[in-house]
Amino acid sequence: MLPADRRVKRGDEFARAIRGGRRAGRATLVAHLWPADRDAVESSVAEARTGPARAGFVVSKAVGTAVTRNRVKRRLRHLVADRLGSLPDGAVLVVRALPPAAGAATSELARDLDSALSRLGRSR
Template sequence: MLSKANRVTHPSDFRLAVRRGRRYSAPHCVVHIVSNERSSGVRFGFIVSKAVGNAVVRNKVRRRLRAVAAQLLPNVSVNSDIVIRALAGSAQAESTTLLAEIAEGIDRIVVKV
């Protein structure tokens, strides 16, 4: 589980990450990363739209993404906000696939920055 300090909660922070952050597109998700000097660590946020499925499916996908983020948290060393937008096929994807896609996106973006 992600602690409150590791979660993006304000809509303005989501908007900033999506509009101004660097982006990596994968088959099941899109990873947006923007540096954040105000936070003392990495914060994760999740966008799961109705295109993914009904409320039960969306919440299941959100829980799986949170678990993936908790696994990746110790490996990310930059102060940044990471917003993960789930795409329509993410409900059928394996957790290991989501983990690999998100980890690759973070690695590619962080290396570029």
């Protein structure tokens, strides 16, 4: 489980990372990264975020039933928790699960996540 200070909770932060952040897609997931240094140049944000990197998850109904979505979300949370330390302070990472994530093994999710983070310039 991610501690409260490591979770993205506000909808505008999800939207900013998904719409304006860097994106790396893989077979089971898409990772969106909004680096903290981009806040300094955005006019809508008064000051850059400080503190640790944070993560949020989007698992839509296209992934499966509620049980399946929650299982995918738990597995992704566990995988991301180990990798948040490699992200810069203040960064926002949003991981969006794709329908193939429902049948993927944890090792496949981990491989796709590592590949996406590597593509975003922050490999673990």
